[in-house]
Amino acid sequence: xxxxxxxxxxxxxxxxxxxxxxxxxxxxxxxxxxxxxxxxxxxxxxxxxxxxxxxxxxxxxxxxxxxxxxxxxxxxxxxxxxxxxxxxxxxxxxxxxxxxxxxxxxxxxxxxxxxxxxxxxxxxxxxxxxxxxxxxxxxxxxxxxxxxxxxxxxxxxxxxx
Amino acid sequence: xxxxxxxxxxxxxxxxxxxxxxxxxxxxxxxxxxxxxxxxxxxxxxxxxxxxxxxxxxxxxxxxxxxxxxxxxxxxxxxxxxxxxxxxxxxxxxxxxxxxxxxxxxxxxxxx
Amino acid sequence: xxxxxxxxxxxxxxxxxxxxxxxxxxxxxxxxxxxxxxxxxxxxxxxxxxxxxxxxxxxxxxxxxxxxxxxxxxxxxxxxxxxxxxxxxxxxxxxxxxxxxxxxxxxxxxxxxxxxxxxxxxxxxxxxxxxxxxxxxxxxxxxxxxxxxxxxxxxxxxxxxxxxxxxxxxxxxxxxxxxxxxxxxxxxxxxxxxxxxxxxxxxxxxxxxxxxxxxxxxxxxxxxxxxxxxxxxxxxxxxxxxxxxxxxxxxxxxxxxxxxxxxxxxxxxxxxxxxxxxxxxxxxxxxxxxxxxxxxxxxxxxxxxxxxxxxxxxxxxxxxxxxxxxxxxxxxxxxxxxxxxxxxxxxxxxxxxxxxxxxxxxxxxxxxxxxxxxxxxxxxxxxxxxxxxxxxxxxxxxxxxxxxxxxxxxxxxxxxxxxxxxxxxxxxxxxxxxxxxxxxxxxxxxxxxxxxxxxxxxxxxxxx
Numbered sequence: 001x002x003x004x005x006x007x008x009x010x011x012x013x014x015x016x017x018x019x020x021x022x023x024x025x026x027x028x029x030x031x032x033x034x035x036x037x038x039x040x041x042x043x044x045x046x047x048x049x050x051x052x053x054x055x056x057x058x059x060x061x062x063x064x065x066x067x068x069x070x071x072x073x074x075x076x077x078x079x080x081x082x083x084x085x086x087x088x089x090x091x092x093x094x095x096x097x098x099x100x101x102x103x104x105x106x107x108x109x110x111x112x113x114x115x116x117x118x119x120x121x122x123x124x125x126x127x128x129x130x131x132x133x134x135x136x137x138x139x140x141x142x143x144x145x146x147x148x149x150x151x152x153x154x155x156x157x158x159x160x161x
Numbered sequence: 162x163x164x165x166x167x168x169x170x171x172x173x174x175x176x177x178x179x180x181x182x183x184x185x186x187x188x189x190x191x192x193x194x195x196x197x198x199x200x201x202x203x204x205x206x207x208x209x210x211x212x213x214x215x216x217x218x219x220x221x222x223x224x225x226x227x228x229x230x231x232x233x234x235x236x237x238x239x240x241x242x243x244x245x246x247x248x249x250x251x252x253x254x255x256x257x258x259x260x261x262x263x264x265x266x267x268x269x270x271x272x273x
Numbered sequence: 274x275x276x277x278x279x280x281x282x283x284x285x286x287x288x289x290x291x292x293x294x295x296x297x298x299x300x301x302x303x304x305x306x307x308x309x310x311x312x313x314x315x316x317x318x319x320x321x322x323x324x325x326x327x328x329x330x331x332x333x334x335x336x337x338x339x340x341x342x343x344x345x346x347x348x349x350x351x352x353x354x355x356x357x358x359x360x361x362x363x364x365x366x367x368x369x370x371x372x373x374x375x376x377x378x379x380x381x382x383x384x385x386x387x388x389x390x391x392x393x394x395x396x397x398x399x400x401x402x403x404x405x406x407x408x409x410x411x412x413x414x415x416x417x418x419x420x421x422x423x424x425x426x427x428x429x430x431x432x433x434x435x436x437x438x439x440x441x442x443x444x445x446x447x448x449x450x451x452x453x454x455x456x457x458x459x460x461x462x463x464x465x466x467x468x469x470x471x472x473x474x475x476x477x478x479x480x481x482x483x484x485x486x487x488x489x490x491x492x493x494x495x496x497x498x499x500x501x502x503x504x505x506x507x508x509x510x511x512x513x514x515x516x517x518x519x520x521x522x523x524x525x526x527x528x529x530x531x532x533x534x535x536x537x538x539x540x541x542x543x544x545x546x547x548x549x550x551x552x553x554x555x556x557x558x559x560x561x562x563x564x565x566x567x568x569x570x571x572x573x574x575x576x577x578x579x580x581x582x583x584x585x586x587x588x589x590x591x592x593x594x595x596x597x598x599x600x601x602x603x604x605x606x607x608x609x610x611x612x613x614x615x616x617x618x619x620x621x622x623x624x625x626x627x628x629x630x631x632x633x634x635x636x637x638x639x640x641x642x643x644x645x646x647x648x649x650x651x652x653x654x655x656x657x658x659x660x661x662x663x664x665x666x667x668x669x670x671x672x673x674x675x676x677x678x679x680x681x682x683x684x685x686x687x688x689x690x691x692x693x694x695x696x697x698x699x700x701x702x703x704x705x706x707x708x709x710x711x712x713x714x715x716x717x718x719x720x721x722x723x724x725x726x727x728x729x730x731x732x733x734x735x736x737x
Contacts, residue, residue: 072243211431215438222442241396256416
């Protein structure tokens with residue numbers, strides 16, 4: 001006699017077996033003629049550049065950290081939610097239970113909000129935009145000359161675009 | 162008071178001993194990870210593995226005893242572990258910014 | 274219970290006070306809040322034994338006295354920070370808030386009645402300390418100390434939690450009373466889950482109080498952290514940790530004393546040997562203080578191992594004497610090291626103290642008293658601390674342990690006197706160090722208290 005877990009194991013084994021069987025049949029039947037176009041990652045012709053394991057920008061890190069912190073505090077809401085609507089408790093206390101539970105949770109969430117507000121005021125939630133550095137060049141030609149030329153041809157470029 | 166329900170049969174299907182062995186195994190894997198690995202993040206993950214093995218053990222005991230306090234403790238462990246993760250990652254990022262590495266073998270300024 | 278609630282709220286207030294333009298309000302505000310918490314602490318002084326949060330937290334005279342020691346130490350350390358005004362990058366509001374929050378953790382460790390509270394207290398205290406250790410963000414030494422402290426601390430927490438889980442599996446309860454009744458019921462037929470759990474919890478806690486062989490992180494962390502936070506760690510974490518250990522062992526596990534005392538006694542002797550002997554070989558005063566803190570953990574462990582009626586008093590008095598002396602030592606170290614800084618880094622070696630007595634007689638005197646107290650010379654509080662510890666061990670007839678401890682105290686005299694010799698005998702060019710008047714008052718107060726309790730240790734018991 002199989003237990004429930006035994007049946008589960010049978011399912012997994014049968015699944016793996018079937019998968020192997022079908023892939024094996026496919027391998028035997030299909031022609032095998034590789035060429036560079038076929039082996040490319042994107043058959044649409046897009047050339048992949050660089051490695052996928054690049055490091056993420058540090059800017060993601062603070063936001064992610066804040067998210068982890070506030071997200072995990074939510075687990076305390078689950079046990080609260082179970083007893084919050086408990087009809088027995090509400091009837092026994094003439095409805096005061098609900099208000100009591102609500103007030104308790106307001107205090108808890110209020111503290112979390114204080115923490116979030118602190119992070120906000122400190123500016124940790126602001127998305128820092130990269131400031132493109134204007135390349136400085138040292139040329140004998142003064143900048144005013146360039147500006148004059150730019151101004152002169154400004155109208156033409158506008159027309160072109 | 163709400164009466165605790167009896168232990169469901171489906172839980173009793175697997176003996177408590179199996180849970181004990183599994184979580185001890187996970188815990189020992191975590192300890193070995195902390196002691197042998199050199200990458201701060203991997204050590205950190207090993208510590209998390211230890212904490213989660215504790216969670217598993219607590220939940221197993223808690224359901225075998227039909228006593229919810231064990232599960233409440235698990236909530237606390239999860240929340241505190243998240244706070245620890247936040248601080249730990251902040252420390253690791255701080256070190257990475259200063260040294261461009263998270264290999265703990267590079268950190269040996271303090272000796273004596 | 275009042276100080277817990279007060280400091281939790283006031284910590285947030287300090288955090289938000291940091292948004293004000295003027296940072297100079299932070300220090301007086303924090304000191305005021307500590308005084309408020311101290312007053313709140315003594316509100317329950319005459320109420321006897323109280324239980325809060327459905328029996329998860331206890332208040333009695335013992336916990337209130339421990340709270341008072343912790344609060345007083347914190348007050349002195351906060352006063353010595355001088356508002357971090359000499360540091361441009363410092364975030365004083367956050368440091369002060371973290372200090373207040375960590376005190377909440379210490380209170381929870383002191384008065385826990387349920388292992389959930391113990392775990393939360395340990396974590397609140399430790400997580401705040403990890404941040405403070407790494408607060409010197411650009412300093413690689415501080416970074417390294419923070420990472421080491423964090424990884425070792427998290428590791429210890431994991432071990433302790435596994436122990437707690439096993440205790441729960443054995444006894445079906447997290448509360449000290451529940452475990453105690455299980456222990457007394459099953460004294461004859463041992464449960465291996467319980468034994469394994471107790472050992473793991475002990476290992477986790479001994480990690481936190483840096484007893485050998487779980488001490489290896491201590492010197493590096495104490496050395497790398499900013500000195501002011503090292504003082505905080507060395508006094509408050511240790512006091513709270515021993516209060517928690519005492520509570521755990523005396524309350525729940527006194528029934529199986531025969532099981533845990535041999536283990537603990539071996540660790541005690543090991544701690545004494547490691548702490549004192551390695552301290553001799555240190556060149557840095559700060560690092561020596563780290564090893565000295567390990568050796569003092571050893572003395573406190575003697576009291577725990579003997580676990581007689583006197584233990585309670587011995588641990589209280591010893592941790593108080595140790596805290597005051599350590600705060601004095603760091604209080605002298607900080608200005609001296611800053612004055613003699615080498616390559617932009619504070620010079621914490623023994624040489625920095627050369628010739629200190631000539632131009633700074635006050636600092637030299639404070640240093641001398643604190644070193645004498647740490648070494649346990651009569652007429653200082655440290656002597657009576659050791660005396661109480663040893664007499665509780667005599668009551669248990671642990672003579673061999675006392676012999677080791679006395680020998681190690683003799684070793685201790687060598688390295689504590691080294692810095693006194695440097696200050697008085699050696700030639701050096703110490704300029705007169707200017708210290709703020711408030712700083713001076715704190716140093717003098719701690720020194721006077723050390724001498725006062727050294728002359729009349731009965732005062733302390735009378736106050737209890």
